[in-house]
Amino acid sequence: MLVTIHELSAFSNTVPAYNYVYGCGSKVVCPNCKIDTNRVRHRSGAMDSQLKQANTMIARSKKELGTAEVGQTVAVPIPMFDRGKGDSRNLLGRVIEVNDKGNAVVATRFGQLLGTFGTNEMGICKQNLILEEEINCETTLSVREAATHQSLSGGQGFFKCSCKTKCLSNRCKCKKNGRKCNSRCHSSTTCDNK
Numbered sequence: 001m002l003v004t005i006h007e008l009s010a011f012s013n014t015v016p017a018y019n020y021v022y023g024c025g026s027k028v029v030c031p032n033c034k035i036d037t038n039r040v041r042h043r044s045g046a047m048d049s050q051l052k053q054a055n056t057m058i059a060r061s062k063k064e065l066g067t068a069e070v071g072q073t074v075a076v077p078i079p080m081f082d083r084g085k086g087d088s089r090n091l092l093g094r095v096i097e098v099n100d101k102g103n104a105v106v107a108t109r110f111g112q113l114l115g116t117f118g119t120n121e122m123g124i125c126k127q128n129l130i131l132e133e134e135i136n137c138e139t140t141l142s143v144r145e146a147a148t149h150q151s152l153s154g155g156q157g158f159f160k161c162s163c164k165t166k167c168l169s170n171r172c173k174c175k176k177n178g179r180k181c182n183s184r185c186h187s188s189t190t191c192d193n194k
Helices: 008-012 016-022 031-065 141-149
Strands: 002-004 027-029 075-079 090-098 105-108
Touching: 075 105, 090 141
Parallel strands: none
Antiparallel strands: 002 027, 075 090, 090 105
């Protein structure tokens, strides 16, 4: 922004050197505006460099991990807190759709998983382990729900009660949910729900 220097202006009082060098009535660039234009130029350059670096990282990731294709079998890892101790570490699924960013929509035997998965979030299997007829695309569910369906022990954690009685009523957590009491529930007391 060009500013006219006046001899008695507030600008000339704060920066008297401009008034002395350029003289009254001359046009110069305001120092604050000069700083702002430099700041805008540096920020846009930094943003361009950051986008260039991001594109380089994406290209390197695609080269190392490959890309998922429709119909491939993939293994989606189940987080440790979403599965039981004896459960499988992965969910086997099949890629049913790939979007323009390279992220895949995965369907399992139990239903379509919520969200999309990048190639860094799943392992691509070399063999076709799940047939197209085996997958279920009608329902959508989370990874935790699919892990619970796949689990032999009923999913995350173990079911137990801490009853002091014989577990005859629905006050017992196990009986209320239609399960038998096990050794984790109450080891020394007698139980009629075994």
